[in-house]
Amino acid sequence: MRLTNNYDLPPQFMRAITNPVLAYSKGDADMSVTQLLRSPRIVGLNEKHHHEIEEDISDRIYALLGTVLHKIIELSDTGGLNATERMIEERVFSRVNGWTISGGIDYYTPNPTNLRSVVLTDWKFTSVQTVINGRDEWEQQLNLYAALLRREKKVEVSGVENIVIYRDWSKTRSMRNYSNEAYPRAGVERVRQRLWSPQEAEDFLVRRVNVHQDAKVIAELTDEYPQCSDSDRWKPADTYVARYVSGTVAKREHSLDALEKWIFNKQSKKVTPLNFSVEREELLPIRCAHYCTASPWCDQWAAERGRLAKLLPVSMDAETAQALEGEAADPQAGDAEPAEDETPKRRRRSKSNKDQTDE
Numbered sequence: 001m002r003l004t005n006n007y008d009l010p011p012q013f014m015r016a017i018t019n020p021v022l023a024y025s026k027g028d029a030d031m032s033v034t035q036l037l038r039s040p041r042i043v044g045l046n047e048k049h050h051h052e053i054e055e056d057i058s059d060r061i062y063a064l065l066g067t068v069l070h071k072i073i074e075l076s077d078t079g080g081l082n083a084t085e086r087m088i089e090e091r092v093f094s095r096v097n098g099w100t101i102s103g104g105i106d107y108y109t110p111n112p113t114n115l116r117s118v119v120l121t122d123w124k125f126t127s128v129q130t131v132i133n134g135r136d137e138w139e140q141q142l143n144l145y146a147a148l149l150r151r152e153k154k155v156e157v158s159g160v161e162n163i164v165i166y167r168d169w170s171k172t173r174s175m176r177n178y179s180n181e182a183y184p185r186a187g188v189e190r191v192r193q194r195l196w197s198p199q200e201a202e203d204f205l206v207r208r209v210n211v212h213q214d215a216k217v218i219a220e221l222t223d224e225y226p227q228c229s230d231s232d233r234w235k236p237a238d239t240y241v242a243r244y245v246s247g248t249v250a251k252r253e254h255s256l257d258a259l260e261k262w263i264f265n266k267q268s269k270k271v272t273p274l275n276f277s278v279e280r281e282e283l284l285p286i287r288c289a290h291y292c293t294a295s296p297w298c299d300q301w302a303a304e305r306g307r308l309a310k311l312l313p314v315s316m317d318a319e320t321a322q323a324l325e326g327e328a329a330d331p332q333a334g335d336a337e338p339a340e341d342e343t344p345k346r347r348r349r350s351k352s353n354k355d356q357t358d359e
């Protein structure tokens with residue numbers, strides 16, 4: 001990968017960004033858990049074109065901040081912690097279908113209510129909107145780590161959670177949204193994730209390995225990769241738009257029914273009914289357009305880039321765009337799910353590990 005410095009940032013910043021501590025490593029493995037969760041097309045094209053990929057150092061700022069966070073937490077694990085607060089930063093390896101899979105686990109601690117089992121924790125440094133939208137991938141990541149721990153450490157896992165640090169949390173917004181359950185109460189919080197059964201996690205691990213192995217064989221034979229899904233591409237669901245006669249957007253909705261209800265309500269309140277035109281609007285796959293380092297070599301994106309270029313100015317709601325963009329820059333976050341609707345899908349929060357038991 002070639003790094004550029006398009007904004008004339010000082011050499012200290014360049015040195016910080018190129019510090020080996022920041023380099024992504026899957027260890028001596030065929031694939032990491034983070035890669036397993038990505039689409040085979042993204043992983044394959046990135047590996048194939050690794051030496052041609054360019055990235056500007058300004059785009060690495062959240063990677064830098066995320067690493068600083070992890071390092072400080074790691075450095076803080078120097079005595080003072082009792083036996084029930086065992087903190088680790090460890091890469092666990094396991095053989096799955098002939099491949100070595102690795103997972104970089106932040107830490108696990110004995111569960112205070114069941115000392116024979118552990119609670120697995122992963123730190124996230126991300127935007128508020130990401131958590132409000134919900135992140136299925138965080139749950140998948142933690143449960144894959146749990147599968148690796150069960151396989152290699154023979155431990156029982158009784159809880160999985162993220163400690164989320166919000167890089168854009170605002171006290172005033174929190175107070176303004178006090179009745180809104182979705183907005184976090186503090187700039188850092190514990191977010192419980194659903195713990196899968198051991199069998200469910202093991203099946204998912206094997207399935208993801210199979211998906212990548214099959215794709216690799218096909219790519220070697222044909223130089224073709226499976227298509228990325230809308231979710232892989234951070235493509236929000238299409239919307240329906242009502243416009244005034246002037247062409248100005250009056251309302252956007254994700255469902256035609258909801259939009260028609262809105263129009264009906266508007267029209268029924270007027271003596272002279274307002275006229276609207278309704279159209280379906282396709283939204284841009286944000287990752288393809290702005291964040292996928294494989295996009296210059298991707299024929300799937302090339303096939304639609306011309307058609308979708310006109311969508312570039314289409315406004316996505318600001319918070320969704322911020323969440324998607326934030327994820328792109330967060331090395332701990334992996335792939336983001338598209339925000340298919342604006343309904344808060346807030347994860348349950350827990351106050352302590354005591355709340356975490358087998359589900």
Ligand code: SF4
Nearest residue numbers: 228288292295298301
């Ligand atoms: S450009 Fe889009 S379709 Fe192509 S690999 Fe990247 S995310 Fe997938």
